[in-house]
Amino acid sequence: MSLYGRILLLNAAVLVVAVLLLLGPVTVSTPVLPREAMVLGAGLVAMLVANAVLLRIGLVPLRRLARAMGTVDLLRPGDRAAVSGPGEMAELTRTFNLMLDRLEAERATSSARVLSAQEAERQRIARELHDEVGQTLTAVLLQLKHAADQAPAGLREDLRQAQETTRSGLDEIRRIARRLRPGVLEELGLHSALRSLATEFTTPSLSARTHIGPGLPSQSDETELVLYRVAQEGLTNIARHARARTAEVQLTCGADGGVDLLIRDDGRGTGDASEGAGIRGMRERALLVGAALSIRPGPSGGTDVRLEVPKAEKADR
Template sequence: MRKSFDLPLFWRVIAINGAVFVVGTAALALSPATVSTRVVFSEAIVLAVGLTVMLVTNGLLLHNRLAPLDRLSRQMSSVDLLRPGQRVSPADAGSGGVAALVASYNAMLDRLEAERSASAAAALAATEAERARIARELHDEIGQSLTVVLLGLKRVADQAPPQLSEELELIQDSARASLDEVRRVARRLRPGVLDDLGLLSALAALASEFTENTGLPVRRGFAPGLPALDPQAELVVYRVAQEGLTNAARHSGASRVELSLSRQGDAVVLRVADDGHGLRGAEDGAGIRGMRERALLVGADLRVGSRSGGGTEVRMVVPVRPRAEVG
């Protein structure tokens, strides 16, 4: 390891200023120029030129040393841990104390991104576990209780006098609608079809349910022969597609939506696009930031932007990880 004898930044500035003034003083002392008791115009010009040269030289030398600090400051003000890979290039830092500062800053970002990824993974895993628990309780407890209520109402309706039949039928319809809503909520919380039938069937069911609930048609395009994803990546793809469709229904004012899965080399590409009014420069909301956090968990590249023909496009490229890396 090479030993460094670089001075702190403060002493570097002092040294640069001192060197410039020493050189300027020596130049004036050794030059034939003299200054009268009362400075004449020609002497004033010489002094002004000398001062200008010293200032310009000092500015150029300081700029060379301090410019990387300006770049580092701009980077610090715009860094977003949900957009990994933002670093200050070591080539732009020069050498010495500034280079060490840039290296420390980049190492800090590496550590923060790793810690955020780990904490986000733990938080999202806990969220999914809680979703699964609530979905089971809705299905097994509330769903079964409503089923018992429906069966009881049917028995009562069969034995009730005709004047009560219409009222009992309305109560049955209300209970049946509540049971259907409980089942829909349970499916949204934990898509059982994803575990039972796989990602493509889950996305197809999601699109059908979306159209049924919102009236927006969804054009589906699932390429054949897609590489298999691990369970965590499949869940991320499903949740991002779910959030993309939800945003299209709530915010875009779209008349149709596209949902597709395709292959790009050894990666799977999810695309959710609509023909609405686009983002219009809006900041990322909680939904988009949630999608970015999920994408980071599986090393996916997520991009959300406006389409050239109008509307919004969510595009996520999910790498296929070797089985040894899964878990």
Template sequence: MDRVLSLPLFWRVCAINGAVFTLGTLALVLSPATVSARTLGSEMLVLAVGLVVIVVLNGMLLRAVLRPLDELRSVMAAVDLRHPGRRHAAAGSEPAHALVAGFNAMLDRLEQERSASTARILQAQEAERQRIAQELHDEVGQSLTAVLLGLTQAMRDASPEVARELELVRETTRTSLEEVRRIAQRLRPGVLADLGLLNALSSLASDLAARTGVTVRRGFLPGLPALSPEVELVVYRVAQEALTNVARHARASTVEVGLTRRGGLLVLRVADDGLGAGEAAGAGVQGMRERAETVGGTLELRPRGGGGTEVLLEVPVGRTS
């Protein structure tokens, strides 16, 4: 039997058909049934029953061989690398076990390669963010600062009418400088490296409240375990993206931001009482999921009880700090 199961599928089908036809031939040879020169009705009935038995037996045997392939086709049609983990559970005795096992192994390799590629892309993205933030701070920021100093000096020597115009220009320049600094801060979270994750999350919440007027409730559990820089960056970026989606799409009046520990999981929760998740947030949510996967975490977007949306990030950190 093991030798038969190791044959290619074509030869397995041929072997099954040959075995069925052989059994039918032996049944005709060994049984007392005969066929007259002019076939009788009773003999036609016997032949018809024998044919039905052969066809049914052949179909049952072929179904046992080919059913796993149909199931595998259904799994292949439903596989989405953005939602990893789906596999075809094949029994060890099925003839198509080797094919199913090969397909599952291929999915394992694809998911591992995709995870590694995503991690490299995100690392390159963070490096590019830092480079752009540095250039904004060093080049654009310094240039705008020099313009402010020049305008201040020019206002001292200008007439009152010209000074009023220069004051308007100076205020516009100062606003632009502050916006450049905010953009640089969002691109490179210096507060994360300088003050830690909890202070960085508090800064994000305060910035959202200042920009939008939304009430932000913070709940951070003390005594969190020591986290690696990669995990801290993932938590920070997920919270940043979630709060950005709230500001852009949710039209919420209250947002809750919490960071706690549940067993061996670090749990970040961002919930709002707005309109709920929409299509506009799809790309951002997928980016958050990909970030979570790079540190072995999971991200779930679900409706919040009472209305709104809840983003839940869970990252394994071990049961001891």
């Protein structure tokens, strides 16, 4: 029976009993006698208590659904409200869960389009940096070398300095282009790309190393790109915010036949800081391949960022 029907039935039963009592053994005189007032008061209290208990029990599923609505996050899919309660409450909860299914599917589809467009734009910018800006700076370097060779001694040193500045700018342009378009990933594969990435982030104040487990299953190009980008963003966050001395990138076999990527550091941890655009981007990338991303404190301080990619056929489904 619906909540409306139960409340209506309970109130009707209480009123019918009250009318029968008034028509039968219970009478009300004028002025009202104390005994009669007690009977009427007890009936009123009984009706209010019964309604309160019924509403309290009947609205529990609605409060549970409200809590689920307040905590839902499309970047953490899978959480659903428990279906319970009377007919219309259970139907409302089922409808809400179906709406979440549709929203998560639409979010994953739109994120895939956005990230694909983003990767295409990165490749275009990387090509232009390499082909246009890189070639222009190379030509400038050659002109400066020629000018330095022909210049008098007093001017030669200034031209050498300009050469070094231009060469540093060219190296920076190439580094940015490599980060925008990981050519090593396309040419040598994920394992070499992760090792190169760790080498790139290694500085005098940060030691980054890579551990690649044996027997890793092959992954699609899309999955390898997601793994690389998550590792890249994780190392970028460590270099910018963690104040860590060491960082490690581990790629190992997962429990279900997939792969696990772990980025671990010994820095100051995340504390109570809210998730920024970088972490949200990692979560969106994880959705593309059906992976689960978790961020937890490390076993000896710092932060563990773990990406669990399911087996290929599961991810395809």
